[in-house]
Amino acid sequence: MTSQNWVSLITPDTIQGSGPGATLNTATTATLSPVTGSAADAAQVNPPGAYQGWAVGDLIRVCGRGYVTTTATSTTMTILLASRVGNAGTTYVTLATSAGVATGTGALTGLPWQLDGLIRCTNVATTGNTLSTQFCMWLQNSASPAVATTNTVMISGPNASGETAAAVDTTQVQGISLRGTLAGANATIVCTQWFVEALC
Secondary structure, X not given: OOOOOOEEEOOOOOHHHHOOOOEEOOOOEEEOOOEOOOOOEOEEEEOOOOOOEOOOOOEEEEEEEEEEEEOOOOOEEEEEEEEEEOOOOOOEEEEEEOOOEEOOOOOOOOEEEEEEEEEXXXXXXXXXXXXXXXXXXXXXXXXXXXXXXXXXXXXXXXXXXXXXXXXXXXXXXXXXXXXXXXXXXXEEEXXXXXXXXXXX
């Protein structure tokens, strides 16, 4: 009978491993989760056979927290989990992404959010679908929440039909990152806490 033996952070034991990431406030796609001094993702899954390396059946749990600030001009934000080939450069594979979310026309400051996700390794290979991912994100949508009112919205990735299967080269190192897209420079998204755990 199989059983869970341990849970361990795959992020380094530094402030960069679990602390804040970059601020996104321009019309672009950018990494929200923290990076190291060499600009690598703080969360890294190693090659097969190495400590915390890829193996079929592995589960990786991600959690992020932060806030969104909006302006009187609405824009669209999208949240996604991604892996970065070799944990270097600018080549990312999207693991799961939300639908675009309109920020509305109210100027609201520091609305908290929390994201929880799970990445499953379904194959160790250079090609083909190897990871299946799903996440949900809760966003407070009121500056003054009250009981029995619509205070939060759930944003899911993908936005329908369960997990997203992605083709990731699991024979090599991959960085794991939380990324976001803004259609216009009319909002600010900040990740204040980030951790990635190996469930083995």
